[in-house]
């Protein structure tokens with residue numbers, strides 16, 4: 001098992017890499033959108049960055065194994081006032097909730113969570 005985490009801020013990534021992580025954890029410095037295709041596929045993904053959620057969502061879904069789980073936060077539209085932000089959250093929500101490869105559930109908790117499973121046969 002590996003646990004990959006990606007941070008594009010080099011200084012922050014270097015700081016994170018210094019922590020005493022258990023051996024499965026690998027801290028990568030770089031753009032998650034670019035690295036996703038090279039890292040492999042995952043049983044669990046938490047899309048917690050701009051890249052891979054607001055942009056490059058397709059790459060995140062592609063990296064999700066059949067039966068795997070994707071957790072997406074910041075999905076409560078009530079958190080946003082600017083039109084551009086509302087449009088962005090509407091688009092991510094639409095894609096997660098209507099993609100035939102996925103089964104998605106909205107959880108009205110914290111910042112608004114969408115929990116997604118990739119169908120095993122899609």
Ligand SMILES: C[S@@+](CC[C@H](N)C(=O)[O-])C[C@H]1O[C@@H](n2cnc3c(N)ncnc32)[C@H](O)[C@@H]1O
Pocket residue numbers: 006007008009012030031032033048049050051052
């Ligand atoms: C909401 S913070 C989450 C940080 C960390 N997961 C945590 O819980 O402390 C988002 C982080 O994603 C990083 N980030 C934004 N876009 C990224 C991208 N395309 N690739 C990698 N990291 C990115 C930012 O630099 C920022 O540190």
